[in-house]
Amino acid sequence: MSNTLNIARKEFADLANNKYLYIVLIIFLINLLMHLVSLYNFYKEGSISDPNFIKACLFDVMYLSSIYGGVTALMIGFSSMAGELTSGALNTLIAKPVYRDTVITGKLLGCIAYMLLFFILTAILYVSSEFILCGDVIAGQLLGLLARLPFIVIIALLYVMMFFLVSVLFRTLIDDNGMALTFSVLFYFVILIIPSSSVIISNIAALLGVDEVYLLGISRIIDPKKSMVNISNSGIFDPSFSIISALSLSWLEFAKFIVIVLALLALCYISFLRRDVR
Numbered sequence: 001m002s003n004t005l006n007i008a009r010k011e012f013a014d015l016a017n018n019k020y021l022y023i024v025l026i027i028f029l030i031n032l033l034m035h036l037v038s039l040y041n042f043y044k045e046g047s048i049s050d051p052n053f054i055k056a057c058l059f060d061v062m063y064l065s066s067i068y069g070g071v072t073a074l075m076i077g078f079s080s081m082a083g084e085l086t087s088g089a090l091n092t093l094i095a096k097p098v099y100r101d102t103v104i105t106g107k108l109l110g111c112i113a114y115m116l117l118f119f120i121l122t123a124i125l126y127v128s129s130e131f132i133l134c135g136d137v138i139a140g141q142l143l144g145l146l147a148r149l150p151f152i153v154i155i156a157l158l159y160v161m162m163f164f165l166v167s168v169l170f171r172t173l174i175d176d177n178g179m180a181l182t183f184s185v186l187f188y189f190v191i192l193i194i195p196s197s198s199v200i201i202s203n204i205a206a207l208l209g210v211d212e213v214y215l216l217g218i219s220r221i222i223d224p225k226k227s228m229v230n231i232s233n234s235g236i237f238d239p240s241f242s243i244i245s246a247l248s249l250s251w252l253e254f255a256k257f258i259v260i261v262l263a264l265l266a267l268c269y270i271s272f273l274r275r276d277v278r
Helices: 002-016 019-045 050-085 089-095 100-133 135-173 177-196 198-208 212-222 224-232 243-249 251-274
Strands: none
Touching: 002 050, 002 100, 019 050, 019 100, 050 100, 050 135, 050 177, 050 224, 100 135, 100 251, 135 177, 135 224, 135 243, 135 251, 177 224, 224 251, 243 251
8 A cells, every 4th residue: 555655646746747737737727717707707797697607607617627627637647657668656666566556556546636636726716716706696605606516526527537547548558659649639539529419420320321310329328528418407506406416316427427437447457457558
C-alpha cells in the first residue's frame, strides 16, 4: 500500500508540474469564464428566473466538468503514460521489488485524485463567482445548491473517466506517442458526434446493411451525451426536487457509466501488465 501511495503522490506531482497540461487547463478556464459571463448577462437582463438561475448554475458546472473536462481527462491519461520514458514509476519497478499492478494502481489513483481536485476547484470557483455577482438570487437556495454539488462532481468524474481510461489504453497499446494521441482525440470526437447524428447513423446502416432504426436505438444506448441529458432531466439541478428521487430516476445511466469504466479499467490493467510502456 505504501508503494502504491508513493507512486500516486509522484504521479499527482508530475501532473501538477506538466507544462502541456497548463495549456489545456487554461483553455478550460477560458470556457468557464465565458459560461460565467453568459449566465451573469442573462441575470442582468432579467431573462432568467431565480429557480432557473440555480438550475443553470448547476448545469454549467456539470457541463463544463464533463464535456470540456473530457478533453482535460484525455490529456491527463495520455500525459500520464507518455511520460514513462522520463518518469520514475517504471524505474521504481526495475530498482525495487514492486509489482506492475502496484505501478498502474498508483498512477491511476494519482490521476483520479488530480481530476477530482480539479473538478472540485472548478465547482467552487464557478459557484463562488456567481455568488459574488448574483448573491441575492443564490442566497435563498444556497444549501440546496451546495447539497447537489458533490453529486454533480461525482457524475462528471464518472463521465470523464471513460475518456481518461481510453487515452491510457491507447497509449499502453500503441508505441508511438503521436499515433496514440491521435486515436485518443478521434475517439473523443467519434463518441460525441456519431451516436447523436442520425445522418451518420443512416449512412453506417446502409453500409453495413442493417436496419437503421435498430442501429439508431443502439447508438442512443451507448451515447454518453444522451446519458448525461437523461441525468440532467431527472431533476438533479432542481433544489425543490429530492436528490434521492433524481438519482433513482437516472440509476440506469449511472450503472451504464460504472460498467463502462470498470470494463475499460480491466482492459488498462491487462494491457499494462502484459507489456512495457514505451
